[in-house]
Amino acid sequence: MSPALRPHFSTAGLRHGARAALPAFPGFIMFAVAFGTAAAQKGLSLGETLGLSAFVYAGASQMVGLEIWQQAWTPSTVLTIMTVTAVVNARMILLGATLQPWLKNEPLARTALNLFLITEAGWLVGTRYHSEGGRDVGVLLGCGIILWVVWLLATLSGFFAGALVPEPRRFGLDLVMPIFFGVMLVPLWKGAKVALPWLVAGLVSLIVHALVPGYVFIIAGALAGVAAGMLIE
Template structure:
């Protein structure tokens, strides 16, 4: 008979550890924030509006997508649809760590995911798989990334110039490579290739034939469905 996994806990020490572990990646986030600040000014936002958007929204891809629709007349419904499509992955990300957070008090549980992004979620998910009980990585990592994003935006609006096209330097793939490394680092099960392949193929097909950003939802749903269809592997009886 297996013993239940201990419930999660959240304290200041764990949060500080999360901030420290996320600090190196946060340096790259400053560059993205700087690029957003510059781009926001070029699209007609004031410096205050750009900084407030970064501080209150904290969703880089969605913010850049919003700038593409920014103008005298803002198409509200397409803006909402694109924002939802880009961030729909958070539904699955939250569900993946829900069993870990379920033991926290409600106020801590919901506060823990306010600053959840790809990078701190990936590191927290890795901690969860390894049996860690402190969710400080999720909270502290989110704080570090949020501070870096706001700081970068401040630098962008303060100097009015910077890196407008981070893809020219390969900086646009840093987050994706980091997330992939965190997700597969502890996996040695070839069966996991099936949902990854299903998600990748579905996302590529959606990018070719469906509206922009639909590949986020399609890829996530395809990978999740493939994972559900995998035969369950029961524990070896002791």
């Protein structure tokens, strides 16, 4: 194999990856600000909010986690939030698998860091660069690091914005999460056939929520949507 086609790592790649991530900044900032604001209104401390963004680092899972968050934790609550987070983040398994040919010869520590920092935006930047013949793993890591930093800073600003409002319901801030998820669904519309699994997932979630206490409805809806999608295909 030509040396140019072998995976390698460089600081120039880090800089290139950071620049390539710029188009993703607006979406990242809006999502993280929404999370920070919602976390403040939910009563989380600054440390808890930044800890979720720094170590969970998964927007949809963080938002869902807020819905389950309790002031008094029990083993069942911890198990519930762990399970829901795992289900929502299961898509990352597939994203990570596609990077295996690129990362297989990387040092274990750097591979672990790359996989921790991977997001849909970072994955898109990395795979496009790779498909165009690029092999510098620094591009993937540089993109991941800068997006993580932006995520934390935006979470911080969102938290203080939310904490400054004493009566969130008066300004409708308690609707941040449902409105945000509703808006996020709009760009995903690709026709009625593709939307059918969403409809199935929503109906199953509503039925299970009405019949079974707790948060089983999230898992039931996700599994029903996956099954519906497989049957339609």
